[in-house]
Amino acid sequence: MDADVVVVGAGPVGLLLAAELELAGAQALVVERLAEPSREPRARGVGPLAAEALQRRGLGARLDAFHPRGRADRARDHGSEKGHFGWIHKIDQEMQDEPHRTGVLIAQPDLERVLAEHLDRLGGKALRAHQVTALEEDGDGVTVVCGAPGGELRLRAAYVVGCDGGRSTVRKLAGFPFPGTGPLMTARRADADVLCPAGLPPVGRTPTGTLFHAPGAVGTFDFEEAEVDPRSPVTTRELEASLCRVAGTEVTVTALRGATRFTDQARLVPSYRLGRVLLAGDAAHVHSPNGGQGLTLGLLDAANLGWKLAAAVDGRPGLLDSYTAERRPAAEAVLHNTRAQSALMRPGPHTDALRDIVAELMDLPDVNRYFGRMLNGLGTRYPLPEAGPDAHPAVGTHCPDLVLTAPRTGGADRAAGASLYALTERGGSVLVHTDGAGLPPTAVEREGTDRESPDRESAVTVVRVGAIGGGELSAVLLRPDGVVAWAAAAGAPADPAGLDRALRTWCAPV
Ligand SMILES: Cc1cc2nc3c(=O)[nH]c(=O)nc-3n(C[C@H](O)[C@H](O)[C@H](O)COP(=O)(O)OP(=O)(O)OC[C@H]3O[C@@H](n4cnc5c(N)ncnc54)[C@H](O)[C@@H]3O)c2cc1C
Known part of the structure; x- marks a missing residue:
């Protein structure tokens, strides 16, 4: 064996999973197709449960250092300090049941750097510029075939975990079904300068979508277009066309420095494990980033799986089934609420009316708490099978830090x-x-x-x-x-x- 577990993908989930495996006594080897870490701006931070998972490993102070900057950036881009549901910014942290349990705002590339250093300290290994192209599973283990700078490399491990993102190669190679719903909208975020002779409409809803702009940055939630090839880079022409549609006026992009595109398709694997192949993070579930829940979901997959898989490596696989049983319902809940957010963001007078009503309801403290709990995941409670009906109500929940x-x-x-x-x-x-x-x-x-x-x-x-x-x-x-x-x-x-x-x-x- 080259390792106990080959972890495919050095995104945040793969890095944390490898660290958790190492902590639990299993040897993890991460393989990543990119030669250098990605600087793509994706998640702005993690929710309270993921923040606590990282605090439990001593990373709290390191993350906190990024929080003030992340908070200011989000307030600038969202125009509000409050959390949102379908871009209705009314979720008030002070009104929540446990207001002291908060997330941490840290840009995803910074988080990945912190996690890579954490893994390094624990002795974990990562091979960059190694792209997984094939898997061969037999009774004793899995052979992972990678394209590498020196030619093809074959790595042998007891288990392989695909943490290789929403277009997961591991998921496809192992034959996991990925059912769900297709996209209602395509979103684009760009560092760009634009020229709009008629003047851009104000930030917010328009008759065809939602528009964002700030000096040097633009974005659209675009409900009116044919599907684009998700693998193709965002071009100036594509961005311009989307801005024109959503703004309802002529817009010219004069400089494009970088852009991302994502959709709100929502898909989830029926089981997170097929034999010796497991999935975690976006490889197992995709949905729109609205509400900022994807990264937290994936990091909690990693925290849930690491020690269970280490026990399986040690010849004790009895806990592995609890991985899907515990984590899939959490993902289902996120897919559900992100679909609802997409529905609430559809353009048109009927949705406008619905948004007004939801916005008014969110002023009620109980409703505000309801939305807060939905998005921060603090209501997650695993049904632990051995705990009887009289178990303490905290059983199955994630424990906050206690003095x-x-x-x-x-x-x-x-x-x-x-x-x-x-x-x-x-x-x-x-x-x-x-x-x-x-x-x-x-x-x-x-x-x-x-x-x-x-x-x-x-x-x-x-x-x-x-x-x-x-x-x-x-x-x-x-x-x-x-x-x-x-x-x-x-x-x-x-x-x-x-x-x-x-x-x-x-x-x-x-
Ligand atoms: C524009 C955007 C904004 C977002 N905003 C938020 C937000 O505000 N909050 C939030 O919580 N989430 C957000 N998300 C989602 C969040 O970024 C993802 O949930 C998170 O990146 C998932 O982490 P991961 O490790 O599972 O996958 P990824 O981060 O996608 O990492 C997968 C890794 O696997 C590697 N890989 C892929 N294929 C192979 C292969 N064949 N062989 C080897 N390596 C491979 C990739 O190069 C990559 O490094 C956003 C996403 C996007 C696109």
Whole structure:
């Protein structure tokens, strides 16, 4: 084997997946067709769940440094600090249930650089200028065939994961179906100078689409055109034609420095795994970028898959099926709301009327929270099969960072850091408990040992603390992806059988 897992694509999802595999003890090899990282301006940032996934790996401060600039850029381009649904900018962070759980605004190329450095620190390897052209799967593994500068290269691994974007070669080679809906509109974003003798209409809706312009930049959401070849570069002529259609007046492009095009087609694979081939990120799901959810979705795929696939490499494939079961519904929800946003952006007086009504509804605090929760994904709750009906409501959700207070007596020197996420940087599961939880000795016998000598059988860091967060919980078990596998409410009986089931299911899988 050349690696345990070949990860195809050094986009943000492939880079994070490779890092998560390395953290969980599997050797990952990334192959990327581009010789140099792309500078294409795509996502402006990540939502709260992806931001937290990166904070759990110690990348929080690095990302935060980019946030003020990203925030100013977005406010300038959107004309608002608020989040939007179908470009109705009314989602107010202060009105949300958990306003402190926010995303981070960082341009995608900067994020990719941070992730590449993170992977490098963990010892992960990436081969650039290697384009995957064929896959050969057999009972023991997969051979990945790449076109490389020195000729064809054949790489052998136990698994291959396609993180190779919306036009995924891996998805096509492995025969994954990709059903969904075609595009209603084509969007273009360009760094360009334009001349418009009649004067450009104001930014916003027009009778044929939506128009954006700022000094040196233009964009359209164009609902009135035949499909273009998505692989062809955006030309001056094409941009001009779209600007004329959407602005409803003559527009000349006098300088084009760079442009991107995307559509709102929405497609999703029925299963994220076929044998030894898996998909993550845009390779598994595509949809319009409205609401800025695609990158977060893909990064959470990576966080969900890394440790499960590492266990499979280690001969314990029992968790792999939970990957599709947990992540596909999250993607379905995003496809659903982006389709609704496209419908709300269609031109015409009927949509204008509908938008007015939605905009008024968004002023109601409950409705504002409804839209906020839909787009930030904080309502995501995986149905963990081993958790009974009486499981704590936090089980299956992604745990925010919580302040941990050191215990007052005994064990203080090996007690908690200031934050729960400080315990998650090296991967593995984390069990944090107070004495009040009254956990049985079997659950805590490994306390204080695993951080120094984690092993693959039960990579659980057990830490005794004085208090967790605001004191609502007496114990919490986090999976390596930050999902609450088990929790006990302070003052309630702790349910050690539930803890035992969670430990056996997620921390010592077969
Ligand atoms: C214009 C635009 C704006 C967007 N805005 C937002 C936003 O605001 N918020 C948001 O969350 N998302 C946004 N998105 C979506 C976001 O960019 C994607 O969800 C994200 O890039 C997905 O990451 P990925 O790693 O899955 O795929 P990609 O970033 O596409 O990376 C795939 C990688 O695989 C490589 N590759 C492809 N084929 C092969 C092959 N055969 N062999 C080897 N390597 C290969 C590619 O070169 C690439 O580096 C936007 C997208 C676009 C196009």
